[in-house]
Every structure is written in structure tokens, then in C-alpha cells.
Amino acid sequence: MKKKICVVVASRANYGRSKFLMRAIQDCEELELQVIVGASTLLQRFGTVAKIIEQDGFHLNRSIYYVVEGENLLTQAKSTGLGIIELASAFHDLKPDMVVTIADRFETLATAVAASYLNICLVHLQGGEISGNIDDRVRHAITKLSDIHFVCTGLSRERVIGMGENPDFVFNYGCPSIDVLRNSDLSIQMLKNVKFTGTGCELDLSKPYLLMLQHPVTTSYGNGYLEISRTLLALRKFKDYQKIVLWPNIDAGSDDVSKGIRDFRESNLDEKFFFQKNFSPEEYAVVLNNATCCIGNSSSFIREGSYLGVPAVIVGDRQVGREHGENVVLSDYDEGEIEVRVKQQIDKGRFQSSDLFGNGDAGIKISNWLAKAELKDIVKSQLP
Amino acid sequence: MKKKICVVVASRANYGRSKFLMRAIQDCEELELQVIVGASTLLQRFGTVAKIIEQDGFHLNRSIYYVVEGENLLTQAKSTGLGIIELASAFHDLKPDMVVTIADRFETLATAVAASYLNICLVHLQGGEISGNIDDRVRHAITKLSDIHFVCTGLSRERVIGMGENPDFVFNYGCPSIDVLRNSDLSIQMLKNVKFTGTGCELDLSKPYLLMLQHPVTTSYGNGYLEISRTLLALRKFKDYQKIVLWPNIDAGSDDVSKGIRDFRESNLDEKFFFQKNFSPEEYAVVLNNATCCIGNSSSFIREGSYLGVPAVIVGDRQVGREHGENVVLSDYDEGEIEVRVKQQIDKGRFQSSDLFGNGDAGIKISNWLAKAELKDIVKSQLP
């Protein structure tokens, strides 16, 4: 009988990081893939990622709405609670042998708690990282709930083992998000026939552009409006470049960030800014790969960016402590400093590709391991 | 302005372990105590501990029902989810500066998740222990969500720091459950006027008795009926002793254990067994202190038992890995082995008191620390 592996995809970022793993599981004879989509993947204002997943050929076993609206700290907690309730029911029905949860957000914790209480073997991707946010707590808490850890860097592996996990079940196969990069033609021509649905200026991808993506920071909840505004104002200085701005994820504070973007947009209608809700993982990879510089606090600038060698300016402290390659410089939330850093990075130009986050074969390696694993031999180690 | 400390009491065991801390907070000028009672503390079949808490002079700020009935793995997960939803709303209303969560069960995790997402400083009691159950995962996950750790043993402190927590905020003041013991007259006379509400044989506490308390083990869900039956059958051999049997907690599998007890009771009406739902913490301390031997898998046999020096036989693997004093021997779920171990322990008689779990001043020490702590100076350490 095939081993049933249930992947829970609960955000745009989740999908970018698990797509090639999902495909590898789907292609593996010993495994049966179950897919649950939930949370913001079902919401129009986050680009209805669930539809993209279906179009990519995956069967959705369950679609679960569990975002309590409000985008503040309270509703984030309540969404976690609602997610646990419904995910537990879904796991109870689908009876997977293993559940895969990704990274460090409230949706991820809901998956981890529901699977743990149901005694289902829990597989965690991207443990052991550090970013500087409530995400750190959540990520490490998930590590302590998980049975098997597929981490993305050597240092992450050390950290997971350092927290007391059994080294026999902590694997550094690199990050599956790199798989998307390696397996795609990332030249800008790939997008020449794509009509983007965003708003703002005319967008001509054959000409230089900056890419911006800045999420709210939950531990400094309430400052998002100011933070995003400063970055936007700094970027306005770069008149020669088009600026592509992505909308933020659903974390607490998202409303503030979005409002900052909307207000900026409406008073800067003549500037060369283009605002986009969502790209498919492949589109995003191309857009990222061909950016002159990327600015904000998305971990993709660090993770995918290091592999691609794209210059990046990380603003604020959302990623403080995260390992990064040479392509990254940091900046405070300061209009002037951001401007300077971006200018410096543009001048440096493209960096060498780094394999800090893997070589692009993580999905297949993980899938192979899952195929041959014996559930009964998996032992959650205990602290000494 | 007083610092508001919110203690969430969600089970009989929680209260035994936090009562003296709650009293110390209540008595402290710099602190304001908030009490939330929830989960099984509100349920009649677990003795409605919430009423005892009120009778002890505590004001209940909120009473929250969040146990989804079923007592299986699924409903345990769903209870956690429902608890998060409502506890988050309560914290949002009460606006505590710190939230105190105790030990390692689903109710505890709900408290930890809700407080974490609301950015409220989280205080965890009894971290770093090992018991061999899903409780281990949950306990360590809570550690990774918490800001401040009040552990009960030196080894626990090492483990919490080993998981990457900031040593400046990990304190071994001993276990507040020992406070109950130190501050009470534990002679059997204390109970001479108490009329217990249990069922079964006539109970004469001036004569020797054995004490039994055996909870379900969630990771071996489904075996509870058999496990409890074997222990009961073993104890039936000790015809000369009265046997006091406490009903199990609300963990998944509780129904099975209870059914085992009920079935045994009905076919052993003439045996000297007495079945009791619940004692107040003080009553329980006296009953435990004067037992000839205690049998089962309650952590109180290890924790309070070591301080009191009461002989104990721990059955099964629910407490495997837990530190214990000399008063404890282990046994398999085997009628014969249990009988032998109990006989041996009865023969050895009373042990020396151990201070492995503290000296009985934990509540006051913790409360003093909380009073002088500056919230802004509390830094959750990051992994190296």
C-alpha cells in the first residue's frame, strides 16, 4: 500500500517552497500525494493561489477557509485556532501517514498542532532558521512538535540538532524553493506573452526594474504604514527604473502595509510604479532573477536571491539573524539609508550564485527519503 | 501601575501546581492577579475544580468552556483550537502584562499559542522535564514559545538552556506543587471530619490504604482499558489494604480508562476499593502523604511523592525518562510484576524526603521575580 503524504499549502510562499516536492511525491510510485489548501491561498486578494495549484495539475483533497478577518494579532491567534479545528477533522478523514508543514507562520503551526495531536508523523520543512520575528518562536516550536526535519542549510541542521532533535532525522537536502529556479528558464523572454493583472504604470520587462516586497512585522505591530511608506519614498528617487511592488502577505499588520501602498499609489499616479498581487512560482522566479535590485524584507530575496545572485537590500529587522549570501545588504527603516544601499547594490551588479540554500534537487531527495522511510523506525529523540 | 499577571488554570493538576504561586501573586503589592479557569476545571465529572478555586478566595476573571467532547485524539486537537480562539479573546480584553501557563497538556498549549500571537510575555512553569508521551513534544514546543521559564529541577534548567533559551530567564526555584506540602499539616487527622463523595467501600483513613491514579497514555491511544484493568487486578490481591482509586484526567483515552474502572467496580462490589473523583490540593496532599504505597502513572507520585518519601510504583511508560527520587520503582503493564513491585515497596516503607523538586518556597520566589522584572528587559534569546 502506498504511503499517504499530505502537504498542507497555506500561503503563496508555502507553495513556492513545496511545489517541486509535491511534484516529486506525485511522481513517486511508493507515495500517494494528498493536498490541502487553506488560509490565504483561497482568498482573491492574495491571488487565489489555490487555483494556480489546481492548474498546475494537483488534485485538491480539501479547501479550508480559516482566516479570521482583521489582520491583527488577535485574529492571527484566532485563525490558528480555527485552522486546528478544521485541519484536525480533515486529517481524521484523509488518514495520511505523514503530514508536511512548511516554515513558520500561523497556518503552519495550526497544521503542526493538529497533526501532532492525531499522532501523525510530522515532517517540517525549513526548520532551524532565524529571522527575527514571532516567526522564530513559532518555527522552533514546530521543530519540537515534528518527527522529521528537512532543513535548508548546514547551520540550520546544527541548530535543529542543538534543540535536541534526533540527528538521524534531520536532513539538509537544501531548500525545495531552489528547485523552481534550477528547473526553469529564467530569462525575461519567458514572460513576454504574459499579461499581468496588476495596476499602475505600463510595465515593460525588457527594461530595468527594481522589485519590492515588504511584509508586516508582527512584533512591531502598528508601524507597518510608516515602514512601507519610507521604502516606497526611497524607491521613488530611482526615476530611471520601473518599480514592481508586490502586496504583502496576511500577517498581522497587513492592512496597514496595504493601506500604505494604496495611499502611495494614489498620490503617485504618474510615477513608474507597478503593483501586482501575485505571481505563480515560475513567474516570480523570472521576475526576481531579472530584477536589477530587490528591496524589502521577503525571505525570497535571501533564499532564492542568493542562488540567483540578485542584489538585495533587506529593510528592517524581519530577517535579522537569518543566514544570507553575499547578495544581501541590510538597511534601517530610513528613507535616506535605503536609497544609498539600493544605489550601492545597483552599482555592484549581479553576484555569483551561491549554494547556501541548496542545489535545486531538494524535492526529489526528500521524496525519495519519504518513500523508503519505515514509520515504525522513526524515533523522536528525547533531550539528554 | 500594577503589573497584571494572568494565570490560566485548565485542569486539576494545574491548580495543584499553581495555587501557592497564585496566592503569592495575590499578596504581592506590585502585582495584580487575573485568573482564567477553563477546560476540565469547569466540568462536573472532573470535580468542578473551578468552584474549589473560588472557595479558596480567588476571583475568576473568566470561565471558558473549550473541551470538545469525545476524549480521543481528534477532539483533543479540536479542544486546543477552540481554546486558542476564546483565550485570545479573553487576553485581548483583560490585557495582562504576563500570562502564566503550566506544564504540558493541550490546554496549556492553547494558552501558550494565544499569548504568543498577542505578543504577551509568556511565563512557563515546569519546562524541561521528560515524561515519555505526546506531552514531551508539547512541553518543549511551549518552551520555544515562552519568554520566561520557571523549572523544577537543575537538570530541567540545563535542558531548557540546551534548547537554546536565554539562561538569564531560566530559573530553578523548585516546583510550586511542593509549596502545598510544606505549608500544610499533612497528618491524617486533617481529614477526620471530611466526608468524601466517592463510591465503593466504606473508607477508614486511619487504617492502611494504597492510592492509585492512572491516566490514559495518548501515544498508545486505544489500550487504556486493558492497562487500567491490569493494575486494578493486581491491587485486588492486597486484601488487607483499602485501595483508593482516583478517576483519570481528560486526555484522549480517558473514556476507556474510566470504563475499565467502572467495569471493575461493578464486578468487584465486595472488594475494599473506594473511587473518588477529585480532592482539593490540600486533601490530596494528605491522602498521598499517608498512603502505604501509591501506584499508577501520575507525575504527582514522582514530584510530590519524592518530597514526601512515599513509596511509589510507576506503571507503564507515561513517565519514562522523568527524573525521580528513590521512592520510585517502575513496572510494566503486567499484573504479576505490578503485584511484586508493590509488595517490595510496601516492605521497604517510607523513604527519606528529597529536595529534587524544590523546598516549598517556589511560589513566593517566582512572584518576587515577576514583581521586579522589567518587561522591556526580557529578551528571548536566539539560537546561536
Add this chain to the structure above:
Amino acid sequence: MKKKICVVVASRANYGRSKFLMRAIQDCEELELQVIVGASTLLQRFGTVAKIIEQDGFHLNRSIYYVVEGENLLTQAKSTGLGIIELASAFHDLKPDMVVTIADRFETLATAVAASYLNICLVHLQGGEISGNIDDRVRHAITKLSDIHFVCTGLSRERVIGMGENPDFVFNYGCPSIDVLRNSDLSIQMLKNVKFTGTGCELDLSKPYLLMLQHPVTTSYGNGYLEISRTLLALRKFKDYQKIVLWPNIDAGSDDVSKGIRDFRESNLDEKFFFQKNFSPEEYAVVLNNATCCIGNSSSFIREGSYLGVPAVIVGDRQVGREHGENVVLSDYDEGEIEVRVKQQIDKGRFQSSDLFGNGDAGIKISNWLAKAELKDIVKSQLP
């Protein structure tokens, strides 16, 4: 394509009333049966009716736990809320063309609300009745949410139409609970090989017995203990008869009633009382049919009782206002009055069968109607 009919069974009573309808749907070529079991049907202490349903040959499409424990008014409301959340998800997955909801309890309302908001055609059984409880409000509210009404009496039909429902979609085919009676051999020999799992005295069904079933009354929440005790004390007077006592349903106040029964049981161990959790619908029909008299407030005494002609004493006001046949007399919660009424009924002996609640072909008639109904032609009428 077959029309999908989803029956939600959420209590022991629900099943007794829908079993023959479910069978008729299952046997109908044009229809596909979907079964969701929920709430107390999944709970051991209510006899795990879900297992009986499976043993009867029905496939369970979903098993949903949504009882929030506490058995008080607050948890009843919360159970309704939790039920709506999960039932809505289930309907969304199963995509039934019609949903069938039964009678008047919180589980039923949850079904009705979830289906209504999903624009699914809602079929209500047993509307238009009056019983004197919060059940009345709930039952009539469900009527106003429903598209199609299968009522059990002519008067009920008039009432449903009186509330403004479209007469074209209100049908009096009788109550499907009568179907169980008509299609079964109800002689006591049917049970001669059945070993009941209850507790108490030896039970010999070939000798005369009284049957008692008394539920809590939610609008007089808090009086259940006293109410049940009086009935039990009154029945103790009938020394010549065995007394079979069924445990109450899960309504608010159930805990009090159960406690009353337990306390009575323990202080009357030598009396001829037998306590049973649950019967299958067929067993219950035989037990009811052969009772010398039935006492309490179960609507089955009125409904099934009138068809069978079993003498019944209805205690208290839970069924005030309900239509009943000649087999019923009423009594106050008064030990003396109950005793007198029971004695009178025993003396009168068996009554003539009444067809007030139908002839026993309701299931097949309803199923036939559902098979030929065109969804697009169903018009919820509007008030004048």
C-alpha cells in the same frame, strides 16, 4: 445523475426517526444517500449510536464531533456554533442537492443554518409540532429556514402553513418513526437472546416492567436533579414491577439528571431498577411495546406510544402542548401524583392503536417524493 440527499443524524432520537427514510433513500434508484453523523451519536456515554448506524449497513460520509462539554445553556450554544462551522465545510465538500434535518434540537439548528447559508435545499422532518420548551422556538425557526416540510400530523401541517410556508411543499405523510414499528416483530421474544449492557438488577423481560425516560428541560435549567428524583421515588413504590431507566439525552441539564439517576442507583441497589444507556431503534421499539406503562417526558411515549397503544404518564411540562393520543395522561413533578397516575394507567391497560402520527409508510413516501422533485420548481413561499 442521481440526486444527492444528505441526512444529518445527530442524536439517538434522530436515528429512530430517520432510519426507515434513510433505507428508502438508499433503495431508491434516483437518489444517492449521504450520511453525516455528529454530536452525541459519536459519544460513548450516549451509546455510540454512530456504530449502530454503520452496523445497520449505512456508509458514514462524515463523522463530526461538535459537542462542547459542559451540558449547560452556554455549551449548548457553543456546540451549535461549532456544528455550523464543521457542517458547512462538510456540505461544501459533499455538495448534496438536499439536506435533511430532523426535529428541533441544537444539532438540528446547526444543520439548518449551515445548509441555508450554502443555498442547499433544506428538508425538515417533524415541523409544526408543539412541546413546550426552547425546542419550540428552534423548531419553528428551522421551519422558516426550510424549503420542504414533512410533518407528522394534520394539525402540524396547518401550523406550518399558518407560519407562512408554501402549502405545496408541506406534506403530512406521517412520522418515519412509526415505520420502525410497523416493519418489525415487536413481541418480547425478539429480545430473548439480547444481552443488555446496562447495570442494576437482573432483568427478565418476560416479566412485567415499567419504562422510564426523562430528559432535562432546558427552560427550567437547574431543576433536573429534583425532577428526576421525584419520578424515581414514585416508581420505587411499584415493587412488583421491574423498572427500566434510560439515561437522558445531551440537552443542557443532562448532567443533573444523570447525577440524580446515579445517586438514586447507589442508594437503591436492592431495588428492581435496571439502567440502560441506549437501545437500537428496533430494540427500543420492542421494549416500549411491551412495557406495562411508560413514564417520563420522552416524545416517543406520545409518538410511538400512541401507535402502539402503550399507557404513558408524561411528567412535567416538556411536552405540554404536544398533540397526543388517548394513551397519554399528564402529571406534575410530584411524587404522589406520579404514583397515582401510573397506577391508573396500569389499571386501564393497553389502548387501541392510533394513526395520529401515521401508518408506517412515511419513509417510502418521502423518498418517492424526493426522487421526483425538481429542485428548480421548489419555491419558498413568502408571507402575504
Add this chain to the structure above:
Amino acid sequence: MKKKICVVVASRANYGRSKFLMRAIQDCEELELQVIVGASTLLQRFGTVAKIIEQDGFHLNRSIYYVVEGENLLTQAKSTGLGIIELASAFHDLKPDMVVTIADRFETLATAVAASYLNICLVHLQGGEISGNIDDRVRHAITKLSDIHFVCTGLSRERVIGMGENPDFVFNYGCPSIDVLRNSDLSIQMLKNVKFTGTGCELDLSKPYLLMLQHPVTTSYGNGYLEISRTLLALRKFKDYQKIVLWPNIDAGSDDVSKGIRDFRESNLDEKFFFQKNFSPEEYAVVLNNATCCIGNSSSFIREGSYLGVPAVIVGDRQVGREHGENVVLSDYDEGEIEVRVKQQIDKGRFQSSDLFGNGDAGIKISNWLAKAELKDIVKSQLP
């Protein structure tokens, strides 16, 4: 002791209809006002009405987030469930003597169910109306759960009584929404210093404008985009008039309607359209009063509009069956027909004021009645 009246305000429309009642309760010596705000009143994209309520001088006893994001039929059901869970807890804490619920939406049903199950006397505003939507079912279901009914028209009173309610507790004091109109200076000068936060063209209220507000229709879920687009295109023909467009409420389908507005806005940047999220009840009254014509499906065009005599074109079937005054004409979702109807209405000009929905003293009359009501005398009538 004062009677505690808890008003639950769960939408912009709710507040417009209860504000003067809330004020009257606040001013009444025998009554104590409790206010719970919930659902969309807390959400930025609906104008955070909760803040306006606070600024108006009301103390908010609870703020409860219970909108599950998705704006489809499924999430509407789930929001109702979540609302019941949390409102029940709030009522349990606040212990009101009476709960007031308004109109006919999912938030309203949640309030009604929670209060009913807690045996709290339920007061319903705006029962007995007909509008042609799922709202009808919900409104009438709430009627069957309620104890006291304050309706807005004579015909509504007849309908409520027709559904079997006790005539002694059905009162036609008119609609409290009219109170706002009567007690305010509604001349356009009132707004001369108000700077609106909307987007689009420059707005000069001293010049003629059309007002548009069109909500999604849940029973034709999925057509919202087309429906709104047609109305917008029709209004674009009226080049001489400014057009003020309000964003829709949170009903299922709201996302589609909003998308229609956004898409229209972006391709019609040069047209004289102004888009506004929210007005305070007083601002809205002035804007409505001074509109040359109002277009869409808001019940305010019928209710407040009839009192003010503002010409209105009701588009589609959301209000079919609702009583209306002479100021209203109906139109299909047809660009051409809408244009013609609007032109006709503009030509007719202002209508006579109608007292169909009351005279503007409903709040004070209701409050007086509540003050002198004896809870014990309130009898929910039973069907004949």
C-alpha cells in the same frame, strides 16, 4: 437594579438603525446599556464603524472579531458559527436581561441563536419585512426565536403576528433609522467642512450628484461582478452629474462586487465618479437627502428614502417584495432600463415625505417600553 439591555451592532447598517435607540437606552434611568460590536464593524475595509460608535460616546463592552474571510456562502455560514461561539461567551459574562438584535443578516442570526440558547429575552428590530433574498428566511427564523418584536410598518406587524407571535409583544413604533433623519439638520451645508476619505474625482456636494449603493445578492451568488458593472455603465451616461459610489457590505459575493467597482474605477479615471467606504449615520443621511436620485439595492433607499422623498431606482431583486413608498421604481439588471428609470426619476424630482416607516420617535418609544417591561410577564405565544 437597572435592567441591562445589550445591543449587538454587527454592521454599518445595524448602527444606522440602532443609534437613536442606543442613545435613548443610555439616557433612560431604569436601563443600563451594554454594547457589543462585532463582525464588519471592526474591519478597516468597511470603515471601522466601531470607532465611530466609540466617538459617538458609547462604551464598547466587547469587540468580537468573527468574520471568516472569503466572502462566499461557505464563509458566511462559518462566520455565523464563530459568532455564536463568542457571543454566547460574552452574554454569559455580561449577563444582560435582554439582547437586541437587528434585521436579517448572518451576524444577526448569530446574536439571536446565542441569546436564545442562553434563555435571555430576545428583542428583534425590523421583523416581518420582505426583501427577496436569503435574508427573508433568516429574518423570519429570528422572529421565531425572539420574545419581543419592534417592527417598522403596520404590514410587518401583521406578518409577525401571522407567523404565530403573541400580538401583545409586537409593536409598530416605526423604524429607529428614521430617528436619525428627524433629529438632524440634513441640509448639504452640514457637510461643507467634512473632508471625505474616498477616492476618484473631486467631489463638490453643492453641485448635483447621484448616489449609488448596490450589495451582492446571496441567492444569485456569482453574478455580482456583472450586476454592478451594468449599473455603473448606466450611470456613466449621466455626464452632468457627479456619482457617489459606496462600497458594498460583507455578504457573500462582496468580493465580486468590489472587484467590479475597482475595475470600473481604473478604466474610468476621468469620469465623475467618487468612491467612498463609509459615512457616519448622520453624514449618510445628509448625502442621501440631497441626492438627485439614488440607485442600487440598498434598503435605505426604500426606508430612509421614503421619509425623505428622495427619488430611487431599485435594481434587481434584492428588495423584491419589500414595502416601499412612491419614491421607488424598480429596474432589471439592464443597462438600458436602468438609464431610462434614472432619467424618469430625475425628471419627477423630489417626492412627498411618507411616514410608512415611522415618524422618527421609535428609539425613545422602544426604550420606554423596555424600561417598564416586566421580564416575567413576557410570554412567547405558541401556535394555535
